[in-house]
Amino acid sequence: MSSSTTVRKLQVVSPVPADIDIANSVEPVHISQIAKDLNLSPNHYDLYGKYKAKVLLSVLDELQGSEDGYYVVVGGITPTPLGEGKSTTTVGLCQALGAFLDKKVVTCLRQPSQGPTFGIKGGAAGGGYSQVIPMDEFNLHLTGDIHAITAANNLLAAAIDTRIFHESTQSDKALFNRLCPPNKEGKRSFSDVMFRRLTKLGISKTNPDDLTPEEVNKFARLDIDPNSITWRRVMDINDRFLRKIAIGQGPDEKGMVRETGFDISVASEIMAVLALTTSLADMRERLGKMVIGNSKSGDPVTADDLGVGGALTVLMKDAIHPTLMQTLEGTPVLVHAGPFANIAHGNSSIVADKIALKLVGPGGFVVTEAGFGADIGAEKFMNIKCRYSGLTPQCAIIVATIRALKMHGGGPAVVAGRPLDHAYLTENVALVEAGCVNMARHISNTKSYGVNVVVAINKFSTDTEAELNAVRSAALAAGAYDAVICTHHANGGKGAVDLGIAVQKACENVTQPLKFLYPVDLSIKEKIEAIAKSYGASGVEYSEQAEKQIEMYSKQGFSGLPICMAKTQYSFSDNAAAKGAPSGFVLPIRDVRASIGAGFIYPLVGTMSTMPGLPTRPCFYDIDLDTTTGKVIGLS
């Protein structure tokens, strides 16, 4: 391995300063230097300012023949509301591998939503001395991918309501005449996207004038059932007042009022498409196949039926390229996609991982983070993402904290924004040991995929030696390949060197092939039940609505898709208060929905909020700009 010219070792200060102050204390190197260290030629990336670049997919063609590096996924135990430091561990590990262990390494992270940045504390760039920089560029706009998703999602939404409106006011003939207007020579033609609908309808004619009146009716009239529309508008702002709204109340909309709402942009199916696509052509197909609702006769209506699939692809064509950034210690980071980890699969993109694995090459490391606990993010990483990407991970890290383990052992409730109970600030080995059942189940579940599991014990200042050692022993007893105490928040990469060494060994010593939890050809119910079993459930019960939806999706031909469970992140079960490793419960499936273009069915276990609100004193009170230096202040 050649030594990188851009990595640097940090001079740390104790106690650890605020994240934004640490981020601002380190001058990033020009991103072209980071690219050069990865052997990226200027033809394969586009600069976006001095510290960001978009890595073009064309680099995959160039590196098609080279081997992949090692592939590591970071998950966690079931978290407290405060989070257990998965992002910080992901970054710290990479700083260790790159700056201290002289390995080629790329971190692959999700792009954070902008909404929470202005609402509640906590960015997503890691923390302390393990961060992606520049922090403000990471948390705001980045390179506009979420903005592109917002625009594309809302273009499709506008197309839906407008089409319903136009169909309600025009005859078949008038509709068709406008859809295929004669050109200056009086000749009509179908646009490219229209052939997709014609194919779906089994019409093979290429000249609009040849269609029979019945064919005109079928082609021109989507006959959307307004009550079946699942597509909502999105916005990347926390705005609870848009959760449920009525639209179309203007006089010109002729009484076509409809109830709908806004999700936050990262909850859009288009975000999930971006994360799961493997190429530009594949993205075009997935976008066109997105189902927005049904016709009155029960057929799924797609974006291509509405004529908008190509336009969505155009809006997303730059978003498909991941954004290159760097850590505090100068190691490369690819930031791409950021789907929710509840109603979507909570992982960064396949294309970023594929590019990174080629760039680091054999013996190099790609580390990606899976959202929430391993029952959610890592499960979906394995069963959805790896299935679509065809990639094989060697190692899964499970991040654990004493705080969370005490909670699982029976400690008092942990509430965001409230001081921690005394039990979390003083030594209590028995409480920690009691909570290790949660970690043990995550280790067992994750091992079943065939990867080596390493537990990263994220050390806090209140943790004692006895508590830390108890966790380490419990992890090894539960079958972890290794368990390592880490201090990367306080010490940067230096604090994760032991973790880096453990991960190297884990990757080099894989003995099992990748094994999915279920084959996709099982029925929807059988797949749901396989996942529920991994949660410790004794069975599953389906609501009437869920049964109806499962029947509909099966009838429509979508039963072969993987399952993306939408479940609370705070428990293995549907009950957020059930800590530890609950078992013997019946998992209630309240509803079942689908993201057909992204390619998964998502059962709802309980209610999932897809549009957060703002508190009384949102973080925007602290966020400002020094208009002399242009620096952002007050980001947390």
Add this chain to the structure above:
Amino acid sequence: MNSSTTVRKLQVVSPVPADIDIANSVEPVHISQIAKELNLSPNHYDLYGKYKAKVLLSVLDELQGSEDGYYVVVGGITPTPLGEGKSTTTVGLCQALGAFLDKKVVTCLRQPSQGPTFGIKGGAAGGGYSQVIPMDEFNLHLTGDIHAITAANNLLAAAIDTRIFHESTQSDKALFNRLCPPNKEGKRSFSDVMFRRLKKLGISKINPDDLTPDEVNKFARLDIDPNSITWRRVMDINDRFLRKITIGQGPDEKGMVRETGFDISVASEIMAVLALTTSLADMRERLGKMVIGNSRSGDPVTADDLGVGGALTVLMKDAIHPTLMQTLEGTPVLVHAGPFANIAHGNSSIVADKIALKLVGPGGFVVTEAGFGADIGAEKFMNIKCRYSGLTPQCAIIVATIRALKMHGGGPAVVAGKPLDHAYLTENVALVEAGCVNMARHISNTKSYGVNVVVAINKFSTDTEAELNAVQSAALAAGAYDAVICTHHAHGGKGAVDLGIAVQKACKNVTQPLKFLYPVELSIKEKIEAIAKSYGARGVEYSEQAEKQIEMYSKQGFSGLPICMAKTQYSFSDNAAAKGAPSGFVLPIRDVRASIGAGFIYPLVGTMSTMPGLPTRPCFYDIGLDTTTEKVIGLS
């Protein structure tokens, strides 16, 4: 002047191909080359891919001591719905000046909204052989400025409804406790933005604990009157179903239902702020001063009152830098801001113009376009933009077409999407001459600002020599400095060389200082009446609502702001069907609103739509991506 190494002369084809095909037939040069030709150092711009760069405001500090170039504004006669080619003329003139007349030149254009690109035909990058390239990058996303405006606008909207909600559910003490929570040491403090509200209230204390209960009430309770809220959410998509909506219908919003709606993003006041600001510090002030509505006691409530002024500035901090692009013939273009020309002032930004004037230097040319006819865009350019910028134009171009002049002479109605009447396709000198009264009034009005007026007669293939000569004679008789026939759509810069020569002479021979139509210290009514007089009105009548609003704004201290008339672009009068140069009419002011942060009062003459809809067959049917070459197809 040294000859540029990036300009090139076009090989044109007849008949003129589609805009996207012409744009795709020319390979742009790397934008760093365009920057180099302008003597921009890499420190003063950030690349955004290969063909776009953001020019940083810091270049103004560097060039503070150098002189400005000539400043030219392009307006037009009152247009048909098809537009008369102002953008094409602006670009063609610059191609002529740069590629044929060897002058330093920068074009300053507005960024087009993304909504119309997917809705109706016609981009804004010029047309034919006079275009900004790459066309797809110009019409989609660009460098994310409109996305930033959307996010900032909607953050403020969410802050409004959330604040009303939180105030309705909490006591003064609880509100204050959350707004100024104690830190870990139990000490409370005000954030920077809070001091703005304290100052507004006349409270000089700096320690929250020192406030009296009455002061706590005044500080913590904005007491927003929901019926007074003027701030709407925005989206950069044509979506008529969001024109009028009801929000807050979710169960958790406790019945706080409110009627509101969405505008298209370029209609946001934040867009107008971006266009009229002169620096980062000035933008911070303007954003904070935006008024969203009133308290129940009638006081204006600002973005700073809501605590969000700094956060808005952070979201907009990169948007303040203009985007550098190029024309088909390689001359530089600065694309920045894109406010509506009806409810806002319809001009690109002051900062882009200031940067451009320094970059071209003495003897160079900056050409900027003002939206719609000269009664709207050019009037606001003079009376609003130049007032705030302190810049002085030398020349105003008025673009005229035979088609529009025939319409003004009494020709049949011109309707978008319908074939032109026979009268527009055959010679009719008398009809043209009859329509020249419209052009004559625009010339007279524009000359009154002290600039030399050049008429650019945009030649169409159906125009005859006799018709063109008639317009030229009429323009000169009306007092134009010169009148030139142009063919830049068909011939690129070569077709505008005579226009370029005329503009050079006009700039060198200015004899009058810049003179505004009215001083700002006049009352709101007096200023409205001064503008109405320039329209040919004999008087103004105010509705009851308008009277009430004028009284409110005057009482609130905003009567010193310039006036931004929101009037139909299709007539000097309020009646769109009144062509030619109508006079003797009474101009009805139906309502009066204000953009306090942007800095203008806007009287409404008739109804202005701020959210367009989509037709039955929107342009998105034709827009797609060649996923092999990554080229955009079907943009018009």
